[in-house]
Amino acid sequence: MNGSEIFGAWIAVFLTLGIFSYLYKDNPFYKIAEHVFVGVSAGYWMAMAFWTQVQPNLFGRLWPKPEGEISGFLMKAWYGIYNFFGIILPSVFPDGGIDKGHGHDPHFLYLLPFALGIMMLLSVSAKLSWLARLGIAYTVGMAAGLRAYAFLNSNVLGQIKGSAVSFVDMPFFSLTGVSVFNNLIILVGTITGLLYFYFSKEHTGNFGKVTRVGIYFLMISFGASFGFAVMGRISLLIGRFTDLITYGTPTYNYASIWVLVLMIVLLTVWTIKGDKKATG
Amino acid sequence: MEKFLDFIVKAGSLDRRVIFVVIALAVMLPLFFPLGLPIRPTNSSQQVYDVVEELEAGDKALLSFEYGPSTKPEIHPMAVALLRHLMSKDVKVYITCLWPDGQFMAMEALDQVAVNQYGKVYGEDYVLLGYRPGAEAIIKGLVSNIRKVYTVDSRGDFLDDIPMMVGVNQVADFDFLFSASAGYPGTVEWVQYAADPVGITMSTGTTSIQVNEVMPYVQSGQIKGILGGMPGAAEYESLIGQAGIGTSGMDAQSVAHVIIVVFIIFGNISFFVERRRSKKY
Amino acid sequence: MFMKRQLPIAIAATIGFLTLFGWFVEEPSIKSFVDDDATQWFDILASFAMFLGALNLLKMQAMKVIRQSRGWQYAALAIAGFSFSFIAGFVMLGAYNVEVTEFGGSTGVATVLANEINQDLQSTRNILSAVPAGDAYIIDSPYFTEGGAESVVEQIVAAGGTAEIHPAEWGAHIATRGSLFNWMFRFIFTPLSATMFALLAFFVASASYRAFKIRNFEATLLLISGIIIMLGRVPIGGHISAWFIMYIVVLSLVAGVNTWLKNRTYTLVALVVGLLGVTIAGFITGWPVDQPSIFFLPVLQDWIYNNPNVAGARAIMIGIGLGIFASSIRYILGIEKSYIGE
Numbered sequence: 001m002n003g004s005e006i007f008g009a010w011i012a013v014f015l016t017l018g019i020f021s022y023l024y025k026d027n028p029f030y031k032i033a034e035h036v037f038v039g040v041s042a043g044y045w046m047a048m049a050f051w052t053q054v055q056p057n058l059f060g061r062l063w064p065k066p067e068g069e070i071s072g073f074l075m076k077a078w079y080g081i082y083n084f085f086g087i088i089l090p091s092v093f094p095d096g097g098i099d100k101g102h103g104h105d106p107h108f109l110y111l112l113p114f115a116l117g118i119m120m121l122l123s124v125s126a127k128l129s130w131l132a133r134l135g136i137a138y139t140v141g142m143a144a145g146l147r148a149y150a151f152l153n154s155n156v157l158g159q160i161k162g163s164a165v166s167f168v169d170m171p172f173f174s175l176t177g178v179s180v181f182n183n184l185i186i187l188v189g190t191i192t193g194l195l196y197f198y199f200s201k202e203h204t205g206n207f208g209k210v211t212r213v214g215i216y217f218l219m220i221s222f223g224a225s226f227g228f229a230v231m232g233r234i235s236l237l238i239g240r241f242t243d244l245i246t247y248g249t250p251t252y253n254y255a256s257i258w259v260l261v262l263m264i265v266l267l268t269v270w271t272i273k274g275d276k277k278a279t280g
Numbered sequence: 281m282e283k284f285l286d287f288i289v290k291a292g293s294l295d296r297r298v299i300f301v302v303i304a305l306a307v308m309l310p311l312f313f314p315l316g317l318p319i320r321p322t323n324s325s326q327q328v329y330d331v332v333e334e335l336e337a338g339d340k341a342l343l344s345f346e347y348g349p350s351t352k353p354e355i356h357p358m359a360v361a362l363l364r365h366l367m368s369k370d371v372k373v374y375i376t377c378l379w380p381d382g383q384f385m386a387m388e389a390l391d392q393v394a395v396n397q398y399g400k401v402y403g404e405d406y407v408l409l410g411y412r413p414g415a416e417a418i419i420k421g422l423v424s425n426i427r428k429v430y431t432v433d434s435r436g437d438f439l440d441d442i443p444m445m446v447g448v449n450q451v452a453d454f455d456f457l458f459s460a461s462a463g464y465p466g467t468v469e470w471v472q473y474a475a476d477p478v479g480i481t482m483s484t485g486t487t488s489i490q491v492n493e494v495m496p497y498v499q500s501g502q503i504k505g506i507l508g509g510m511p512g513a514a515e516y517e518s519l520i521g522q523a524g525i526g527t528s529g530m531d532a533q534s535v536a537h538v539i540i541v542v543f544i545i546f547g548n549i550s551f552f553v554e555r556r557r558s559k560k561y
Numbered sequence: 562m563f564m565k566r567q568l569p570i571a572i573a574a575t576i577g578f579l580t581l582f583g584w585f586v587e588e589p590s591i592k593s594f595v596d597d598d599a600t601q602w603f604d605i606l607a608s609f610a611m612f613l614g615a616l617n618l619l620k621m622q623a624m625k626v627i628r629q630s631r632g633w634q635y636a637a638l639a640i641a642g643f644s645f646s647f648i649a650g651f652v653m654l655g656a657y658n659v660e661v662t663e664f665g666g667s668t669g670v671a672t673v674l675a676n677e678i679n680q681d682l683q684s685t686r687n688i689l690s691a692v693p694a695g696d697a698y699i700i701d702s703p704y705f706t707e708g709g710a711e712s713v714v715e716q717i718v719a720a721g722g723t724a725e726i727h728p729a730e731w732g733a734h735i736a737t738r739g740s741l742f743n744w745m746f747r748f749i750f751t752p753l754s755a756t757m758f759a760l761l762a763f764f765v766a767s768a769s770y771r772a773f774k775i776r777n778f779e780a781t782l783l784l785i786s787g788i789i790i791m792l793g794r795v796p797i798g799g800h801i802s803a804w805f806i807m808y809i810v811v812l813s814l815v816a817g818v819n820t821w822l823k824n825r826t827y828t829l830v831a832l833v834v835g836l837l838g839v840t841i842a843g844f845i846t847g848w849p850v851d852q853p854s855i856f857f858l859p860v861l862q863d864w865i866y867n868n869p870n871v872a873g874a875r876a877i878m879i880g881i882g883l884g885i886f887a888s889s890i891r892y893i894l895g896i897e898k899s900y901i902g903e
Contacts (some may be wrong), residue, residue, distance in 0.1 A: 002679055002702065008682055008748030015749065019756040023300045026520060035635040037753040039622075039642025042615040042751050047650025047742065049608035051732045052413045058605050091731040093653070101431035113602040124616055132613075133569040133901045135606050140892055140900045141573035142603045145556055145580025146416060148889035150472040154502070155882030159875050162500020175854055176323065176863050182868050185580030186499070189872020190879070197880045215877070219779045221873025223786025224866060225492045228508065230769070230791055231352065232488030233762035234536045235510035237307050239353025239531045241757045243752070245311060295765040301765045320859055323867065349751035350758055362763035383736055384743075411736070417600030424596065453814065496875040511794050534797035536762075541788050543770040546783075551774045 009252040013259045016240060027267060055092055058114055061107040065097030078106060091240040113138075163190045189217035283305060286350050306539040310531035317531055318518075325515035328483040331456065332362070337370035339455040340448065344470065345389075347380030347462035351487050356385060357513035357526030358485040359460045365520045367400055372444050374454070377411040377429075378418060380467045380558065381425040383434060402435075402441045410434030415465035419473040423451045427551025457482040461512025463490065471497050485512060566903075570895045577893030619643060638883070646745055655741025656703040656729035657710035661722055664689050664698070669720030674700070677713060703729065704737035786865060793862025803856035804843050811835035 018033030063082045070079050081096070086093035116135035123132035165183035173181040191215035195207075205213045248256030321329070335341065343362070345356040366373050375390070377383045386408055395399040409430050412418050421429035427448055432438055439445045447453065457480050461467040461539075467484045475482040481504055486494055488509030497503045507516055510533060513526030576599070583595025618639075625636035649655055659677075664670045668682065677686040677700055692698045704710040710726045717724040729737040737743060775781045792798040815835060819828040851857040855864075891897040 004705070004744060008744055012748045012752040016752045016756045019753065019760060022760065025295065025390070031632070031635050032638060033753065035639040036642040036749070037757070038618065039639035039644075040646045040749050040753070042618045042743065043643045043646025043650060044746065045611050046615045047646065047735060049611040050734050052380060052411070052609040053604050054747040055732055057413070057601055073738035075443050091654075094731070109598065111600075113605045116602075117606055120606065120609045121613055121616065123613060124620065128850065130565045133490075134572060135609065136570040136900050137569035138576055139603055139606050139610075142580055142599055143572070145577040145583070146600070146890035148581055148886050148893070149584045150411060151882040151885045151889075152650070154468075154472040155495075155878050156886070158471075158502055159496055159500060159879050159882070160498065163875065175860050181658040182864075185868045186872045186875075189869055190875045193873050194875025194879055197876070214784055215779055216770075217869055219782040219873075219877065220786040220865065220869045221492065221877070223783040223788075224790045224874075226783065226787040226791030227794070228488040228491050230537070230762075230765050230787075231509055231511065231533070231794065233630065233765050234307065234533055235354045235488060235529065236312070236350070236755060236759040237303075237536075237762040238510070240533050240752075240756055241308055241311060241532075242353070242529070243661040273355075275420075292771075294770070296771070299767045299770055300763045303763055307762075317800065318797050320799045322794070322859070323863055348754075349747070350755040352755075366784065381746075384738070387738070414600060414604050417597070417604065419595050420600070428597070492870065492874050493878075495866070496870050496878050499871040499875070508794070514796075532795050534795040537791045537795050538797055540766050540769055541791060543766060544773050544784065544788065547770045547773060548775050 006252055009247045010255045013247050015253045016244060017259055017263055021263060021267065024267060027270060029263060058110055060098040060100035061102045061110045063106060064102050064104055065099050067100040067104040163187060193217045288550050289554050292547060292554060302539060303536060306536045307532045315531040317534055318406045319527060319530060321515040321519050322403050324506045325512050327417040328507055330542055331434050331481060331483055331504045332365050335369060335371050335387055335456055335542035340374060341366050341456040342454040343373060343375045343404065344459045345377045345386045346379045347385060347460060348379055349513060351462035352385065354487045354509045355460050355462055355485055357524050358507045360393055360524055361516045362458060363389055365396045367393060373406040374409060376409045378415060380411050383411040389448050404444055407442055407444055408434045416469050416473050419469055423474050423478055426450060443522055451480055452478050454480060459484045459547060467494050471502050475502060480486050492558045569901050570898060574893055574895050582894065649742045649745050653741055654728055654734050655705045656734040656737040657707050658703045658727045659700045659710050659713050659724055660727055661698045661717060661724045663723040669860045669872045670717055670722035673720050688722050703737060789858060789865055793858040798858040801858050802850045803853055804848055806856040807839045811839055
């Protein structure tokens with residue numbers, strides 16, 4: 001195990017136990033871990049977004065590596081701009097052009113998303129923040145168009161198809177397979193559940209009785225969701241504890257044990273000092 | 281009797297830190313002292329197993345890794361178990377990733393299964409196409425033309441130089457699709473943009489929290505079976521007969537669930553006793 | 562005014578229509594724009610939104626530090642954390658691979674490598690001898706600094722071998738195992754994000770105990786469904802006998818009879834009949850753990866999961882699908898203008 005791994009394990013244990021210390025009460029260890037998380041994740045996502053999207057897909061299309069010699073005044077000027085950027089940021093703009101499999105000719109159309117993106121960044125300034133609306137409008141329109149079809153097709157039509165259940169050639173009741181009773185439950189549950197969300201008519205009388213049945217099915221579904229949520233969280237907790245146990249072994253110089261003891265001692269001191277301050 | 285009821289009412293407002301300690305012990309102790317409870321596969325896990333069992337040597341399976349380290353305890357065991365199943369049947373495995381972290385997870389799983397366990401050959405038995413950003417755009421691209429999305433694989437080799445990529449041009453050329461998904465983009469996008477339009481046989485493994493969101497697709501037949509969280513992974517491991525991390529976490533999962541149910545029941549008993557007392561007075 | 566109001570709405574409407582009808586139109590240039598470029602632009606803009614978020618965060622934390630407001634030290638930590646990940650992502654490559662091209666035929670190179678890869682000398686020699694002739698051996702873990710890599714190369718050369726440094730490409734460094742960015746991801750970002758999620762397990766348990774009360778029939782249904790799923794989906798559910806569940810059902814029914822009829826005699830009769838009935842049936846059948854299967858938790862859980870649960874989830878899914886379709890049409894037609902602040 002090399003030094004950076006062991007050092008990393010100690011950092012990981014400190015941060016993990018720092019977050020868990022919130023279970024005792026809000027304390028400096030938790031605040032440290034929380035603020036480090038905020039800072040590191042902002043930087044992490046920024047780096048990921050840049051190196052996986054902006055550099056290969058935007059700059060890689062605006063300035064792809066040309067096949068041979070650059071000819072023509074426009075292209076020479078265009079790649080002249082690139083070379084200038086390359087002097088300032090050689091890591092982002094390597095020599096010659098960016099080769100990310102987008103051909104060898106610049107896609108000038110991509111100047112539009114570049115401009116929209118820069119406008120979006122301008123929203124930090126109060127005076128120019130309205131420019132961000134253009135980029136936001138594009139993303140909203142794009143998402144609306146994509147999602148409208150996809151959700152209608154798979155979530156509505158696909159599900160309606162799935163609700164069109166059969167009642168022939170099957171037993172009346174089966175716990176494990178298809179049956180008339182099971183299919184009836186699904187059909188009735190889906191329709192009454194949907195009717196519950198129809199708020200244009202008051203839920204009274206016979207309609208109220210039907211929607212009542214709908215709520216019961218929804219409650220069963222929410223109960224199942226609750227069960228799965230508990231299951232998921234406990235699984236993640238098992239994962240964390242497994243890591244803490246691994247980091248408590250001699251290979252990592254008993255990191256978990258040392259850090260835990262240290263934290264308990266320091267938190268005890270901090271609590272006693274806090275109590276004295278409150279009473280004194 | 282009154283004293284006992286007093287105790288129950290008092291216990292109803294227990295300091296939550298006591299509950300935290302009990303949960304921590306409930307999860308930690310079985311990790312040190314396993315109970316070895318046998319695992320019983322559910323129908324949905326069995327369905328995934330049956331679909332993979334029907335595949336034959338030489339069939340092509342497209343696996344998509346859409347999870348990261350924070351959801352690794354739930355999904356990585358099922359990804360490893362599925363790889364073991366596919367490779368034991370000599371199915372050709374093609375891996376794509378819609379999450380950047382997914383590529384790391386895929387590399388780890390392949391090292392463990394393809395390299396160290398089955399001695400498979402890269403480029404002939406399995407290929408890691410790698411991560412591409414774009415979510416639905418990538419899925420749509422794969423549906424129409426794989427080479428529009430991937431010119432090279434994760435190692436930088438051109439797709440046309442990889443033997444097992446010959447004749448594989450779009451999603452429809454695969455025999456099976458599996459999405460190991462922890463959120464967006466993931467299972468739902470694969471159903472909406474690939475499985476439904478193309479009609480490819482698709483199964484999925486998701487985090488426990490996502491299961492209910494995906495269940496209607498399973499019930500309607502758009503997805504064939506689902507592995508739900510760590511229990512789903514453990515069930516699949518028991519079906520293929522190779523215990524892994526999923527199985528080892530199940531004892532802790534069982535004990536924690538029982539403790540939480542006991543808490544809920546006890547909390548309600550305390551609630552009823554208190555309600556009865558307040559009605560009385 | 563046109564630029565601030567009408568132009569954004571026009572952009573949303575145009576792009577929305579184009580994307581929506583792109584699903585149905587076969588014209589190659591439109592299809593190519595919708596399938597490839599439109600979604601790439603979306604992702605590029607989403608990336609810029611990420612940069613904006615980071616900039617806003619820095620601005621807020623910096624203001625706290627400058628004004629020395631309460632807790633400014635933690636804000637300084639947040640800025641430090643951001644700086645570290647920024648440096649790992651953009652400034653310090655942190656991924657220098659050392660490739661050993663010649664092993665020198667002596668134990669010297671193996672000794673140097675054994676120290677670097679944390680293996681004993683014999684294992685290292687075995688690894689080197691397994692490398693095909695003409696191929697190079699690449700040390701698994703890259704080095705964070707160029708200096709670190711250079712020092713190893715010097716040691717290998719001094720031991721009679723040859724080695725080169727191959728830095729990872731900028732861009733690929735974020736996905737390179739062992740790079741500084743990867744180290745930050747494994748030992749800082751991952752433990753923090755995973756633990757934040759895992760923390761909820763404790764709060765779910767605490768909330769279940771304190772807030773999950775049966776106040777009405779709907780809450781009872783939710784509770785019972787949740788408990789059956791929680792117990793039935795884990796191995797322990799298979800060890801809870803169906804007869805135990807039957808006794809609980811009998812007791813619940815008796816409680817219901819008591820609440821409904823409010824008569825002690827009827828309650829007592831129901832209790833005795835119910836308990837006796839179950840006990841006699843149990844003795845006759847020999848108390849099998851998984852029969853009757855309707856009371857066996859794993860089977861019951863499966864039935865609930867595949868039938869009423871799916872019905873409820875499907876109703877919600879159809880409702881959401883219709884809602885998303887309706888709101889998407891509103892955005893495309895320019896009726897919904899909340900994204901421009903109206």
